[in-house]
Amino acid sequence: MKLIRWGEPGAEKPAVLAMNGEGQEEAYDLSDLTLDITGDFLVAGGIAAVRDALKAGELPVVDVEGQRLGAPIARPSAIVCVGMNYAAHAAESGSEPPNVPIIFFKTPNTIAGPCDTAFIPRNSSKTDWEVELGVVIGQRATYLDSPRQATERIAGYLTANDLSERTFQLEDSGGQWSKGKCATGFSPLGPWLVPADDVDVNNLRLRSWVNGEPRQDSSTADMIFTVDFLIHHLSQYLTLEPGDVVLTGTPQGVALSGKYPYLKAGDTVEIEIEGLGRQRQTFVPA
Template structure:
């Protein structure tokens, strides 16, 4: 089972996809796929309703795919969480997780256009495993209990404007991370129980059909379990929050590839979590 939201921005309706890619309307169970739904055992209720045949079939032709989670309260991001990416950025691997935030309104659908900001010079792609929180996480005792607080996983594109991030940052990264449309998410939210080990997922990106990134979450410096536990020592993770867990090597910042330009197409995929595609436009 995979959770998906379909429709125009602001009017998406929740749905589930079964193992045969058939879509079913989830509105008999919930108004939306959001923090409240996840906190109230929504995934288990959706699975039970699907198995019982209580959800009407849904025709998806022509419907836009929105982000699979509505209105995340926070989007937390981990920087330089793959050693090779840290190296291509010119830095040593971090000894502690590098944490920054994106504004929640950066989150858009997996096939929505991405807008290059006015004055931008170095717009970059970043395929990442997104962790969606399902239970409130506050001062967790250990990484071993952290995964029980994860609702599921999705593909995320942590789009970045490097000139804003580095040259105009004043020491913080947010200027280059919070531009509108800078966090395509989805297409699906896959429940954690159906993903298995989040540290064994291949992830890849392409620009105009040419390979850019090709790695595995096994190469993360800090695992999903470690990150959720670590973050809970400094802040409270709420249901529906999104954690972007870092990107592998192969971004334009490395100097090995050109930065993005209007008309370019980004494609990103993670094993078992689906694929997304965005065209670059101008803000």
């Protein structure tokens, strides 16, 4: 099953995509279970409640055909990002693979829907794309004892585009990366939130295209630090709350490599993660 939020920005409604009795995917309204897909919903056993309601046939069908999809998780308290978690991307960035996870933060107001219009920031000349696996936290994670315990804190996974402005990130940064990560709409998420039990997170194909031309093509099997390791590691330094999103790094094939031009107004970026869905953004000036 796939959790979605549909409707205009700020007025999204919760729904789930699941197979009907005829083997066709259909959308079912979750409004009787929750007002929105939030951290509170997840920590209260919301995913299990949706499964039970689907099995019992208690959810009404809703027509979302042609409707805008929002990010599949409502505004988290934090977006925690991992840098250079693929060795080949570290190399194209001119760096050695890290010995410990590198983290930075994006502000929650960077979140956008998977196919919303995207913006080239004012004074930007180096706007870049980054397909990434996003992890949605389902239970509070602090001082976890082991990576195995970390898997119990994960609600599900989603496709994310960690949009970046490289001049802001690397030249104007003062030593931190977040200046280049927090422009309006720089965290498109979705289209779906897929429950953790339904995902083989260690073997997912990640791809990106710009104006239809292939860019990134890799697998989460190439991560330096696995998802369970990352959540355990992060929990030693900060508390992850239900609904928080962890972005786990991008593979090689971005504009920072020097192989491709940076994005400009009129360009279209598509990204996809196997089983987690595809995004499409067309860029305009901010």
